[in-house]
Amino acid sequence: MGRILMNKLLEEVILKYSKINNNSYDDSKNVTSEFLDSYARDIGLVIKRDRKLKLTNFYDGSRLIGSLKGLRVSTTSKEAFNLCRDKYKLEKFLNDQGFLSLNSKVFTVTEFKEAKEYVDSNPDSAFVLKPLSLAGGKGIELNVTSENFVNSWNASIHAQRKSKVKNPTCIVQRFVSGFDVRVSVIEGQVSAVTLRLPAHVVGDGKSTIQELIKEKNDERILIKYFQKKLIPIDKKLITRLASDNKSLDDILKNNEVYLLSDISNLTLGGESIDITDIVSDEIKEIALNSIASIPGFYSGGVDMMTEDFTKDEAFIIEINTNANHTMHHLPLKGSPKEPFKDLLKILKLKGEIMNNIKIDNDSVVMLNNIYKFSLLKDRYSRKLLEKH
Template sequence: MDVSHLDHILDRLPDTSENVYGKGTLTSVMSGYIAAADEVRVPYRVAKDSRDRRYVQLLRRDGSHMADIEPVLLPGCSVATRAICNNKISTATILQQKGVRTPFTSVYTAEDIDRALGEAFRHAPQVVIKARALTLGRGVFLNVTRDNFREHFTACLNAQKKTRQPDVLVQEMLPGFEMRVTVVEGAVDNVLVRIPAYVVGNGRSTISALIDAKNLKRSKCAFFGKKLIARDHNLRSYMQAYSLEFSQVPEQGERVLLSSISNVSYGGETAIVTDLVSDEIKDIALRAVAAVPGLRTAGVDVMAENFNSYSPVVIELNSFPHANLSIYPYFGSGTNPFTRFLRAVYAEDALLRGVIDEIAPDDQHFLTNYQKFYALKDRLELEMVAR
């Protein structure tokens, strides 16, 4: 991502007023589901597993058990399905077999650094290096070139010191910016654009001072307050690559991109852009979820060069999406995938039990969504066999 992409995003957002969330903000996924269950008034119990982690037992009207929302596993998603999504190579293989475009991806061990260097740049002049065992943007290095490949490869291994067998995932660096498409039970709920850390100049303050000012403002928000712009290795590497100095004074209104990592944990910002993006972006996300056996709900990370892209690329699938980001975007209004999920699974359960009268009129459309989604799964399977 570069400044032209940053301009493309910010110039098209209908609302760039920064949200400030106060007390009562839901910061965990499980809290989101509990609050959603209260909102849609479905019966449930909160229990704890053998590791003392909370999970939600969903109940039917008669008190019988329907399903569990486990710490990292949703109803309808098997352990095998989750394992596919957690394995980037397995995910890429299945998506490619089903005709969903993905970047070149390969996994290496510490002993493979020479082979990795030899293979990494066959598809693109820059690559992404990711710590396979870590999440939330940890151990991720973007814009890696042949010159600094060994440095970042080693840093990625060091970030996984507590891992028994650290692996390094090397992925083709794609042009554009990242969006998270949240698919809920076979239908697109929302598209969230992820914006890496940046500052806007005022003609007086240095980049360092602008970072401090932005962090101070951000710290007053309950959801983003601990997710500040950090002057870490990634930020410094990005600034060095683009000849940026903390002492520089950007001009009035000048936007200065500080990183390529769009995770909010590193000072990134978000906005719901569902109505701004092309149908192709939504369609490829839906096809990606349909491609994976047993998957119905997921966060799909997509790269595109603009909101109108006709050729987006899927870079990752998350079978237990952190949908809190959709509720609390940095800019503009949010949406609640948790309530949509509960309404959908309860509607399907009622259908399967033959008690259609339990399905509220406003929830009938979920059954149509399921029907279309299962038909898509079947079509992708037939297309794969026909290739």
């Protein structure tokens, strides 16, 4: 199977954050609704919910200023939603807009031969093989080459069939070894950036791998948000260890890093670290511009892969219109951010502007950012019109 390749920078980052303690939180606020309720009270808004429709409405007095349908902000158009849910179409759209492309290809379950020929014809490249329609890291195979393609393809198709996908389909795209970064953009403003590291352990020269995993899980259990996001000890992990001539009873050397998974998903034991203040401005701008380039889109989560989050290059992997920004409020490590508070403040400000209500001095900076993003969207709109 394809695997993440450990490189020096990844190892350095893991070792750096392994020395930082996990955050601790007041469990009274653990889910989206609790954050929204708290922030609404802080800024004088009223929330009304229709749980049957999964609709959350925000009122400033008697004025409806916005809403969430599930986690999708009301400013998101149906067209933007449909574009972002199709990863292949989204990549092609972004490529046309000038963003770095992973040159993805799509193959159905009956096109195994064509998919293998495509990988075989690029012997100097490694690929990611991912399902077209699954989320949560299911069915993703990394660092796929001619040598491991058959096993990787079968594993991904099996995961799709297990999830009852009627017509299993795989995206084959360039593999970028590096860091998984989520950028939260709220109404045209970068609100938070989170680094997601795959589940791992760092040796101390005394503890077994199993003991190191237990220690990490015991710490995660102390945070309500992570109590159902423990590192799994399962058949997949046992097989992974065996392929590296290791077992759960092995003792890692002091500061030896071992990756327990290739997927950075938090539900698989991945670690979330706030890097808002250290990620490069260029990567923030890529995320902001990607949102701006999509008509009828202002708030979302941009998933990116980058070889170095302090540099200027990153590949957009996915854009989520239903982004769960809660991860930024409750990072495992680093300073918590407040995207949901930013959302309510901006929706309130926009409502005040539309109703010619005088705004306070604290809102001037926010208003200026809204104006800048509006100009950015106009620029991309003109670009689209010119192409048609």
